[in-house]
Amino acid sequence: xxxxxxLSIIKGRRSIRKFLEKKIPEDHLRxxxxxxxxxxxxxxxxxxxxxxxxxxxxxxxxxxxxxGLFGNPDALVVVCVDRDRYEKAGKIGYTMSIMDASMATQxxxxxxxxxxxxxxxIVSFNKxxxxxxxxxxxxxxxxxxxxxxYPEEWPHPPERRPLSEVVYVDGYGKHYRG
Amino acid sequence: MVTESIIEDEHFKLLTFLIVSARGCVDEPQLYGPLRLIDxxxxxxxxxxxxxxxxxxxxxxxxxxRERKFSVxxxxxxxxxxxxxxxxxxxxxxxxxxxxx
Numbered sequence: 001x002x003x004x005x006x007l008s009i010i011k012g013r014r015s016i017r018k019f020l021e022k023k024i025p026e027d028h029l030r031x032x033x034x035x036x037x038x039x040x041x042x043x044x045x046x047x048x049x050x051x052x053x054x055x056x057x058x059x060x061x062x063x064x065x066x067x068g069l070f071g072n073p074d075a076l077v078v079v080c081v082d083r084d085r086y087e088k089a090g091k092i093g094y095t096m097s098i099m100d101a102s103m104a105t106q107x108x109x110x111x112x113x114x115x116x117x118x119x120x121x122i123v124s125f126n127k128x129x130x131x132x133x134x135x136x137x138x139x140x141x142x143x144x145x146x147x148x149x150y151p152e153e154w155p156h157p158p159e160r161r162p163l164s165e166v167v168y169v170d171g172y173g174k175h176y177r178g
Numbered sequence: 179m180v181t182e183s184i185i186e187d188e189h190f191k192l193l194t195f196l197i198v199s200a201r202g203c204v205d206e207p208q209l210y211g212p213l214r215l216i217d218x219x220x221x222x223x224x225x226x227x228x229x230x231x232x233x234x235x236x237x238x239x240x241x242x243x244r245e246r247k248f249s250v251x252x253x254x255x256x257x258x259x260x261x262x263x264x265x266x267x268x269x270x271x272x273x274x275x276x277x278x279x
Binding site for chain 2: 017060061067068124125126129158
C-alpha cells in the first residue's frame with residue numbers, strides 16, 4: 001500500500017450519526033474487530049474486551065441510555081477494559097488501558113471505513129446502565145461504544161488545526177514549518 | 179411488571195434520555211448540557227407530532243435543531259447562534275398569541 005493510501009483512509013473516516021437500514025455482513029464485522037485486537041497495548045496487556053451487539057432490541061435498549069448515540073446503527077461494539085488485566089500494569093494500568101482501548105477503537109473505525117462502513121466513537125453513555133443491560137461482570141468497565149452501519153452520507157470533515165500550530169520541533173516554542 | 183413495549187414507548191424514551199443526560203451532564207463538556215436539552219426538545223416535538231399538536235412553526239423548529247445541532251462539535255459560535263435562533267422562534271410564537279388583556 002502506498003503511504004498516501006493509508007493517509008487517505010485516515011483522513012476519510014468520519015463520525016457517522018445517520019445510518020441506512022442495511023445489514024453489515026458478518027465477515028466485515030469480524031475483520032473490524034480483528035483490526036481492534038491488533039492495536040498496540042502497554043506491556044502487551046491487551047486489556048480490552050469487546051461486546052458485539054447485533055440484536056436490534058438490545059441496540060434499542062443501549063440507545064435509550066446513551067445520549068451520544070445518534071441514528072440507528074446496525075451494530076455496536078462496546079469496548080470494555082478488564083480490571084483483572086490492567087491491574088497487572090500497576091498504578092499506571094488503568095490510564096494505559098484507556099489509551100489501549102482508544103487505539104483498538106481507532107483501528108476498528110479505520111478498518112470499518114476501509115470496508116465502506118461508517119462508525120462513531122461514543123463516550124456519552126451511562127456506564128452503570130450499559131453494564132446493567134449487558135450484564136457485564138464487575139471487572140469489565142465499558143469505556144467506548146462504537147456504532148457501526150452504512151452511512152446515509154459522509155459528512156464534510158471538520159477543520160483540523162494545522163501542523164504548524166500542533167507540532168513543535170526540538171522543544172516547545174519552535175513551530176514546525178515542514 | 180415491565181413489558182417489552184415500554185422501550186418503544188416515546189414517553190419512556192424521553193424520560194430515560196432526560197435521566198441519563200442529567201447524570202452525563204455532571205462529567206461532560208459544558209456545551210453538551212444545552213445539546214441534550216435541544217435534543218430533548220426535538221424528541222418532545224416528535225411526541226407532540228404523534229398527538230397532533232405540531233404546526234408548521236414547530237416543524238420548522240425541529241428541522242432547525244436536526245440540521246444544526248451538531249455544530250456543537252464544529253464551532254461554538256455557530257451552536258450558540260442556533261440556540262439564540264431557537265429562542266427567537268419560540269418567542270415569536272408566544273408573541274403572536276393574542277393577549278387576554
